[in-house]
Amino acid sequence: MDPSVSSFNPLLDLLLPHIPQSAALPDPAVSTQYFSRISSLALTSIVDSEPASLSSSLHSLNLSLQSLSSRSHKSIIAASNHLSAVPQSIQSLHSSLTTLENSLPAIDSEITSFTTNFSRDGTYLTNRSRTHLLSKNLDRLLDILQLPALLQSLISTSSYPTALDLLAHVRRLHSLYHDSPTIDSVYAECETLQKSMTANLISTLRGPLKLPTAMKTIGFLRRCGTKEAVMDERGLRGLFLVCRLAFLSGLLSALDPLKELAEEERERRQNGGDENTSSTDTTTTTTPSSWGGGTQTERYLKRWIEVFREQSFGIVSMYKSIFPNALPAANPDPPPPSSPHPHSPIMSSVGIGIRSRSSSTLSNMSSSANDDDPEGGQAPDPLASFVLHLLSLLTETLGRYLKTIEERSVRESLLTQVLYAAGSMGRLGGEFGAILGVIECFGMGDGEREEGKDGDGEEEEWVGVVAKHKVLASRLETLAGRG
Structure with missing residues (x-):
């Protein structure tokens, strides 16, 4: 027994020799309280009643312990087990805290990397938002x-x-x-x-x-x-005319077989004329039987003029229906007033006042139109140039092949068809009947031409055809007026 425990109370010193060595030391506070109660009792009470009281208290405590053990033995056992595991848990907690402390720098770096990569403007969130938007x-x-x-x-x-x-x-x-x-x-x-x-x-x-x-x-x-x-509007109009001209050229190229026959007649006529000219013994003229008299040429020109008449009228009328208004002026200021022009804009560019037989007249049409300046300084309507081109095709074809035809009546018939074509164009403001005067081949044959120079000055062939056509047209107008 520890002597320091007995220093609190003298009575305890008297009892310590009687307490077994294996017994647990009493609680000083409990010992002091019990010795105070003993001191207040009489000796007889201590000797007689105190042992019975202690036995009763011991028995009551034993019953209480038994009852507590019966009721809470599982909890007590579990508490005891947990209590025994507390040191191990504390050791494990210490190890975990040490590991966590060592891992904090790595965790901090990972957090920093995450906040950098997955910020609002970061690459990953941007790609994710784009992917989401694409899916949506x-x-x-x-x-x-x-x-x-x-x-x-x-x-x-x-x-x-x-x-x-x-x-x-x-x-x-x-x-x-x-x-x-x-x-x-x-x-x-x-x-x-x-x-x-x-x-x-x-x-x-x-x-x-x-x-x-x-x-x-x-x-x-x-x-x-x-x-x-x-x-622009001008380019669109030009495109339309170019396309229709290509269609017209395709139709005319379909006449190439007839054109080849007409070329053969023309070459035979020229060759026959050259042989007659080079002959020095006798002076003879080329007979129509030697080159066919222009029969194939007549077929070609007749068909060519029919196609030309139909398509030229169709193209110009279609153009005026599609583009009814004049081209917008490039300059907003109005052009200076000029003398009134008696003809349409088309023929003001064509130059209807043709009276000369010179072959250079057709090439000067556009220059004469520029002198009049009917368009107020801007480029003319593409239709004017288109009509000029059509007339150049007509004059070139007639000038090349018409003189091959020997019979005057056949030539007059073809010229009448040309005048009908001119009349058709005239209803659209493009009458070109006077263009007959610039074609050198119009008139009499070669022999008749020489006779006309030396004779009584017989009038040119195209003049008679135009006069007959005018008479016929006036009669038709009269009949139409009566109807």
């Missing part, structure tokens, strides 16, 4: 990517109004989203298809054409212009 608008993107295929399908089926609307939609998308590579790619493909559509429309103008189709085609071409190359 996938259907719209697929529709946009299918626009070139849809446009090609519309062009192949000649659905030009819908194709032009679709092309306008693509151009509007490109103007709004010009920084998008996808829109740029779709726009480039559609512009390539637009060139194909323009080529198809131009090929339509170069083929057989009716007025409604021509008006629709010109309307489509007006809408086909791009931002880089906008087709």
Whole structure:
């Protein structure tokens, strides 16, 4: 027994020798309280009643312990087990805290890297937002990517109004989203298809054409212009005339077999004339039987004039129907007033006042028109140059082949057809009957021409044809007026 425990109370010193060595030391506070109660008791009470009281208290405590053990033995056992595991848990906690302390620098660096990479403007979140936006608008993107295929399908089926609307939609998308590579790619493909559509429309103008189709085609071409190359009104008119001229040239080229026969007759006539000229023994003239008299040439010219008359009238009338208004003036200021011109704008450029037989008159028509300046300083309507070109084709063909025909009546018949063609053009403001005066071959044959020079000055052949035509026209007008 520890002596320090007995120093608190003298009574305890007396009892310590009687306490077994294996017994646990009493609690000093409990010992002090018990010794205070003992001191207050009489000796008889201590001797007689105190042992019974202690036995009763011991028995009561034993019952309480038994009852507590019966009720809470599981909790007590669990508490005991937990209590025994507390040191091990504390050791494990210490180890974990040490590991956590050592891992804090690595955790801090990972947190810093995460906040840097996954910030609002970071690469990962930006890519994720783009991917999400792409997934959200996938259907719209697929529709946009299918626009070139849809446009090609519309062009192949000649659905030009819908194709032009679709092309306008693509151009509007490109103007709004010009920084998008996808829109740029779709726009480039559609512009390539637009060139194909323009080529198809131009090929339509170069083929057989009716007025409604021509008006629709010109309307489509007006809408086909791009931002880089906008087709102005003058260019569109010129394109129409060039395409129709190509169609006319194709029709005239179909007459090449007849043209070859006419060329053979012309060459035989020239060769026969050269042989007669080189002969020194006798002076003879070329007989029509030696080169056919121009029969094949008559067939060619007759068919050529028919095609020319029909197509020239059709082209000019179609042009005036499609482009009814004059070209807009390039200068907003009105041109200075000039003397009134009695003819249409077409013939003011053609130069209807032709009276000379010189072959240079046709080439000077445009220069005389420039002197009058009917267009107020700006370039004339392309139709004027087109009519000039048609007249040059007519004069070139007639000047080359008409003199091959020997019979005067046949020539007069062909000249009458030319006057009918001139009358048809005259209803559109392009009468060119006076153009007969500039063709050197009009008039009598070679022999008759020499006789006319030495004889009584017989009038030229074309003058008689024009006079007969005027008489016939006046009679028709009279009959029409009576009807």
